[in-house]
Amino acid sequence: MVSIDTLLDWKPGTLGEVADTLSAKRKKLVDLQDEIDGAKPPATWVAGSASRAHTGHEKLRLRLLDMAAEVSDVTVNLDDAANRIKSAKQALQDALSSAAAKGFTVDKQTGVVKDPRTYDDPLERDAVGVEVDRVSADIDAALMAAQEADLDLAAALTAAADGKTDGGTGSLYDAINQRPVSMDRLDPEELAALLGDDVTIHTVSAYLELEAEIGSFEFEGKAQADYKVMADGTTVLSLHLEAGLGREIEVGDAEADVGAGGTTDLDLKFDNPQEAQEFLENLRSEAFKDVGVWDVATGDAPREVALNVARYVNEQEIDSFRTGVYASGEMEFDSSWARGAVEGRAEAYYDHVKDQFGLKVAASAEAELGQKDSGYSAAAQLSGEIKIKDNGDFDSFILAGKMDGAVANDTLGLAAPPHTSTGAGVDVELKVDAKNPALDDIKAALQAGEIDRAKDLALANGELNVRQTVIEKYAEEDREYDFKFGEVEAGWGASGETATQIWHREPGSSEMIRVNPATDLPHYGGLGG
Amino acid sequence: MSGFEAVAADIRAASKEMSSAATGVTSADPSASVDDVATALPSSKSAAAAAKLVTAWRDRFTGWHDDAEAQSQRMEDSAGAYDASDYRADVEQKILLRRTGGL
Numbered sequence: 022m023v024s025i026d027t028l029l030d031w032k033p034g035t036l037g038e039v040a041d042t043l044s045a046k047r048k049k050l051v052d053l054q055d056e057i058d059g060a061k062p063p064a065t066w067v068a069g070s071a072s073r074a075h076t077g078h079e080k081l082r083l084r085l086l087d088m089a090a091e092v093s094d095v096t097v098n099l100d101d102a103a104n105r106i107k108s109a110k111q112a113l114q115d116a117l118s119s120a121a122a123k124g125f126t127v128d129k130q131t132g133v134v135k136d137p138r139t140y141d142d143p144l145e146r147d148a149v150g151v152e153v154d155r156v157s158a159d160i161d162a163a164l165m166a167a168q169e170a171d172l173d174l175a176a177a178l179t180a181a182a183d184g185k186t187d188g189g190t191g192s193l194y195d196a197i198n199q200r201p202v203s204m205d206r207l208d209p210e211e212l213a214a215l216l217g218d219d220v221t222i223h224t225v226s227a228y229l230e231l232e233a234e235i236g237s238f239e240f241e242g243k244a245q246a247d248y249k250v251m252a253d254g255t256t257v258l259s260l261h262l263e264a265g266l267g268r269e270i271e272v273g274d275a276e277a278d279v280g281a282g283g284t285t286d287l288d289l290k291f292d293n294p295q296e297a298q299e300f301l302e303n304l305r306s307e308a309f310k311d312v313g314v315w316d317v318a319t320g321d322a323p324r325e326v327a328l329n330v331a332r333y334v335n336e337q338e339i340d341s342f343r344t345g346v347y348a349s350g351e352m353e354f355d356s357s358w359a360r361g362a363v364e365g366r367a368e369a370y371y372d373h374v375k376d377q378f379g380l381k382v383a384a385s386a387e388a389e390l391g392q393k394d395s396g397y398s399a400a401a402q403l404s405g406e407i408k409i410k411d412n413g414d415f416d417s418f419i420l421a422g423k424m425d426g427a428v429a430n431d432t433l434g435l436a437a438p439p440h441t442s443t444g445a446g447v448d449v450e451l452k453v454d455a456k457n458p459a460l461d462d463i464k465a466a467l468q469a470g471e472i473d474r475a476k477d478l479a480l481a482n483g484e485l486n487v488r489q490t491v492i493e494k495y496a497e498e499d500r501e502y503d504f505k506f507g508e509v510e511a512g513w514g515a516s517g518e519t520a521t522q523i524w525h526r527e528p529g530s531s532e533m534i535r536v537n538p539a540t541d542l543p544h545y546g547g548l549g550g
Numbered sequence: 551m552s553g554f555e556a557v558a559a560d561i562r563a564a565s566k567e568m569s570s571a572a573t574g575v576t577s578a579d580p581s582a583s584v585d586d587v588a589t590a591l592p593s594s595k596s597a598a599a600a601a602k603l604v605t606a607w608r609d610r611f612t613g614w615h616d617d618a619e620a621q622s623q624r625m626e627d628s629a630g631a632y633d634a635s636d637y638r639a640d641v642e643q644k645i646l647l648r649r650t651g652g653l
Contacts, residue, residue, distance in 0.1 A: 027593050035590035042583040049578035056574060059567030060618075062625065063560035067647070068639040070628050074561075077621045078568070084614055085575070088607075092580055095603070099587075102596070171594045178587070178599035182606040 086188030098177035101201035216252035288341035
C-alpha cells in the first residue's frame with residue numbers, strides 16, 4: 022500500500038495541470054476533422070495510384086481516431102485521479118491532525134498509530150484504544166483510496182501505451198467519448214445513481230384548463246404539470262395551480278393561497294413514470310368527478326372542481342410545496358450572507374415541506390453573465406435560485422437555462438456536436454451544494470450580493486449538467502361540457518422533451534462525461550420507462 | 551480548366567490538407583506533458599506507466615506525422631504525373647464500373 026510519506030509527497034494539483042494540457046491537445050486533435058475530411062483523395066480519381074491513396078488515407082484516419090481516444094482516455098483519468106488523490110490526501114491530513122491533537126504517534130512508513138501514554142484505568146485504556154483504531158482506520162482508508170486512484174490511472178496510461186484504446190471508425194468527436202476507469206466499472210444503475218435526481222431525462226408538460234361560465238359568474242383555473250423522469254427513474258410531477266384549483270390544498274399549517282398571486286407549486290414524487298402517468302391521466306376525470314347539473318345550476322361547479330383537484334392532489338406524496346411571491350423586504354434571514362443575495366431580488370417563496378426559502382436571482386444572473394466582447398451575454402440566459410434552510414443554513418445555489426451550443430463548447434469546454442452551434446442550444450444547469458469544494462468562496466460572493474462572481478465560481482467548480490433535447494407535442498384537446506344552464510370548458514394538452522445527450526461534470530472536476538440515455542441508462546425508453 | 555486538370559487540382563488540394571493534418575498532429579503531441587506525472591506522483595505505479603507512455607506516444611505521433619507527410623507527397627507526385635492518358639483511363643474505368651454496377 023502507498024505509505025503516508027508517499028501520499029503526502031503527491032501533488033494532485035500538478036496532475037490536474039497535466040490533465041488540462043492534455044485536454045487542450047485533445048481539442049487540437051478533434052479540430053483536425055476538417056483536414057482529415059479534406060485530405061480524402063477525390064472521388065473523381067479512380068485510376069493509377071488512386072486505390073493506394075484511398076487505402077493510405079483510411080489507415081491514417083483510423084490511426085488518428087485511436088490516438089485521439091487514447092489522449093481523451095488519459096485526460097479523463099488524469100482528472101479523475103487528481104480529484105480522488107486530492108480528497109485522499111485531505112482525508113489523510115485530517116486524520117493526522119486528529120492523531121496529533123489526541124497525542125497519538127503515527128509511523129509514516131508503516132501507518133501504525135500508537136498512544137505513547139499508559140493508563141491504570143482499563144476503561145480509559147479501552148476508550149483510547151477505540152480512538153486509536155478509528156484514526157488508524159481513517160488513515161488506512163485514505164491510503165487505500167489514493168492507491169486505487171493510482172492503480173486506475175496506471176491502468177489507463179498502460180492501455181494507452183499498449184495501443185489498446187479503440188477510437189472506433191466514426192468521427193474524431195465520437196472517438197473522444199471516454200470515461201475514467203473508475204466510472205467504467207459502473208453498471209447502468211450505478212451510472213444513473215451518479216446522475217441521480219439532478220438530471221432530467223424526460224419532461225412532459227401537461228396542462229388542464231378549466232373555464233366555467235354560469236350567467237354573470239365566471240371561473241377560470243389552470244393546472245400546469247411538468248412531469249419529469251429523472252436519470253435514476255424517480256419521477257417528479259411539478260404542479261403549478263392557479264386561482265381556485267389549489268385553494269384547498271394544505272400541507273402542515275400552510276394553505277395554498279397564502280401568496281400574493283395565489284399560486285401554488287407542488288412537486289409530487291412517484292417511484293416510477295407509470296405512477297406519474299396514471300396520476301396525470303386520472304387528473305382530468307377526478308377534476309370532474311361527481312360534478313353534476315345541480316352544481317352548475319347552483320354555481321357550485323367551480324368549487325367542486327377545485328375541491329376534487331385538491332383532494333386528489335392531497336392523496337399523493339407531496340415532495341415540495343411552495344407558496345407565495347414575496348417582496349425582498351418581507352424576507353427575514355438569520356444568515357448574513359443570505360441578506361446580500363436577497364437585496365434587490367423580488368421573487369421568493371417558502372417551501373412548507375422542505376422548510377426552505379428560495380430566492381430567484383434570474384434577472385441579475387442574466388445581466389451579470391455578460392462579459393464584454395466575450396459573446397457570452399447574448400447567448401447565455403441563466404436564471405438562478407438560491408435555496409436556504411429555514412434555520413439560515415445554505416442548501417444550494419442553482420443556475421439553469423439555455424446556452425448556445427457554440428458558447429457551451431467554448432465556455433464549458435464541451436465537445437458538443439457541431440450542429441448545436443446553430444441549433445436551439447443546450448440546457449445548462451449548474452448546481453452548488455454544501456459539498457462543493459469552492460463552497461466558502463461561493464457563499465462569500467453571495468453574501469456580498471455578487472451573483473456574477475458566484476456564477477463564475479459555479480461555472481468553474483459546480484456540478485454541471487448539460488442536456489441536448491428534442492421536443493415533441495403529444496396531445497392537444499378541448500372539450501366543452503354543456504350543462505344546459507351553463508358551460509364548462511376544459512382544455513388539455515401535453516408536450517414532451519427528451520434528453521438525447523447529456524454531459525455531466527462532478528463538482529470540482531474539469532472533465533465532462535458524456536451519457537447517451539438511450540444506451541447508457543436503464544430507465545430510458547419513453548414514458549413507459 | 552479541362553477534366554484532367556480539375557482532377558489533378560483536387561488531388562493537390564487533398565494533399566495539402568493531409569500535410570496540414572500532419573502539422574496539426576505534431577502540435578497536438580501530448581507526450582512531453584505526460585512526463586510530469588512522475589513529478590506529481592513520485593514512487594507511484596502511474597509514474598512508471600507514464601514513462602512508457604511518453605515513448606509510445608512520441609513514436610506514434612511522430613510516426614503519424616511522417617506517414618501523413620509521405621501520403622501527402624505521394625498524392626502531390628500523382629497530381630504531377632496525372633496527364634491526359636490517366637484522365638482517359640479514369641473515364642474508361644468509371645464507364646466500366648458503371649456498366650458492371652460498381653459505381
